[in-house]
């Protein structure tokens with residue numbers, strides 16, 4: 038439990054954060070409603086032409102493309118399905134909020150790490166035959182949203198954090214606690230609340246570095262932890278001290294260490310082929 042002082046410092050950090058764009062919230066709401074049809078979802082998205090054209094571009098990247106080419110939003114919704122459309126809308130909305138292709142180097146690196154973690158989380162969800170793989174993608178996408186907020190709001194102090202993480206060989210979240218009194222996981226949880234995102238994402242965002250106190254049934258958090266570590270293996274972590282893979286995570290998922298090593302080599306290609314396209318729209 039955070040002290041009242043930390044709670045108010047976290048609230049201060051999220052006070053000026055942009056709200057989640059209404060269209061993204063609306064799409065998430067519609068996707069969760071069994072009465073929503075493909076036409077209804079496509080027509081809602083088409084009210085935002087910038088979002089609609091980005092969805093079409095993303096739908097035609099090698100990672101998502103299922104047909105020769107997808108030229109209408111209606112087809113994109115029909116072919117890709119509601120869950121994937123929701124993942125795409127969220128990727129675009131959060132990407133725009135944190136500056137997309139024009140962002141500073143560190144912000145771009147954190148964003149690319151987030152997208153890579155999302156892609157790997159989805160693969161892991163598929164491999165473990167979980168029923169809701171889009172949920173895995175979104176949890177991976179959002180796991181370090183607190184870092185994006187730190188880096189955007191306080192770039193110099195965050196640079197200091199990264200420097201200390203490197204020089205003192207402590208994981209980034211520990212260096213953040215020393216600098217700010219709280220870490221990106223705690224901040225991320227507050228961001229999700231501010232954006233009114235479903236509670237299912239709160240636990241992986243808040244606990245992806247602290248697995249010991251998890252409920253025995255919680256799967257999404259260890260899954261994001263493994264995907265997060267895998268993304269670091271693939272993209273490197275030159276700016277900060279790498280923290281190790283927690284064996285609790287693999288144990289909870291029923292994965293062997295060799296399977297994680299395999300995952301790193303298999304996902305290397307997927308991530309390197311698709312990351313730039315997806316993270317830079």
Ligand SMILES: [Fe+2]
Pocket residue numbers: 180181221245246
């Ligand atoms: Fe993290």
